[in-house]
Amino acid sequence: MIPNSKLTFRTPNGLPKYPNIVVGGGAGVGKTAFLGSAGPDAKVLIADPEQGTVSFQSAWFLAQPTSVKQENIHVIDFDDVTTSAELVHRVEGALDHLIRTKNSDGYALFALDSITEFQERFIRLHTASDPRQAYGALKEAMHTLTIKARQAPVVTIFTARLRAITDEVSQREMVRPEVSPGVWSVTSGLFDQIGLFDLRVQGVTARRTLDFSLKPRFPGKDRFGLGEIPDPTMMALLAKLNRDPSDAPVAPARPRPAAAAARR
Secondary structure: OOOOOOOOOOOOOOOOOOOEEEEEOOOOOOHHHHHOOOOOOOOEEEEOOOOHHHHHHOHHHHHOOOOOOHHHEEEEOOOOOOOHHHHHHHHHHHHHHHHHOOOOOOOOEEEEOOHHHHHHHHHHHOOOOOHHHHHHHHHHHHHHHHHHHHHOOOEEEEEEOEEEEEOOOOOOEEEEEOOOHHHHHHHHHHOOEEEEEEEEEEOOEEEEEEEOOOEOOEOOEEOOOOOEEEOOOHHHHHHHOOOOHHHOOOOOOOOOOHHHOOOO
8 A cells, every 4th residue: 555645446357257359350251250150049139330241141151050040140220320320329229228238138249240331331421521520429439339338248349341551650561440540549448359350371271260369460459368269150259258158148038129129
């Protein structure tokens, strides 16, 4: 204790029971299919501004033993969204519902797929005449959504496409999630894990990997010490996070509220 101090102290918190994660990867590498690989009996809630969940109807996805059953995939749709405020509300309302009900619907995962498309729609729909105002509003909205994702009693994943940048300090080319620098500056520190979802080709063999390691070209974050996961599935990731999908709260037999309503 510091002498003559009125400060109070605590020991460090443990790792969160429900981590929030960013998964970055190129278009078409399999990020959305990864979200649906939590196991047949898991329930997942996916906010889908990118409309990537159509991949859940593919023959390849349906044949995978770890694929979530179609009736357990609940999709928040954005087709009829016409304002940036409504865009934010679709995601924030779902997170508020999960927080308020303590995830009584029993979801193993909530995902926003992707924050890159969410950003593009927000800027397009925002009414400010000055783009700087639109990006400022986006930064505030994404900060709020990230905070609420941390509060929700469910594992949360934000996917993102990637962009190449030149690091101002090292002058080295890097890749990072494709969101504005302002958004990344206020949200990146709030995530527990930041991983690169990649397709690696060696000769005639290609395999997917999910790598949370800090690399010279990718700003990974790995609070759980997961490192690189070859041939990743959501089921395997949840197990490594000590969050087996069957541990999710059991959903009561009642209709889902409108905030979390989904359309397959």
